[in-house]
Amino acid sequence: MDAQTKVKKGVKYQAVLVRTGMNDSRIVPWMPAKFAAALQNSTTSGKPVLFDVNYENGHFTGDLDVTFREYSNMYAFALWQIGHPKFQPTK
Structure with a gap:
């Protein structure tokens, strides 16, 4: 299964956070x-x-430290993208 073959040029895709693990035995990181x-x-x-x-x-x-860090990254990304004021970059 190769998801990148479904990507179309010129489409307005939503914000995406793609994740991988370097020691993943199921999906190679590349x-x-x-x-x-x-x-x-x-x-x-x-x-x-x-x-x-x-x-x-x-x-x-x-x-659990790794799990909590991964979830905090995902939630921070989601909150940034939906416009939560505490997760917006400062100028």
Whole structure:
């Protein structure tokens, strides 16, 4: 399954946070990287396409510190994109 083949040039894609783990035994890290690059190259929305790499674990982990950090990154990205005032960049 290669999601990047479904990306179309010139489409206004929403903001996307693509995630991967360097030690993932199910999905090699370059596949999500290819998908993020295809989105960055194709979108016309001006919204961010970010690539987040977990260098500590793979697909899932029992390490709660890593899990909490991953979820905090995802929620911070979502809150930034929906315009929550506490998650907007300062000038």
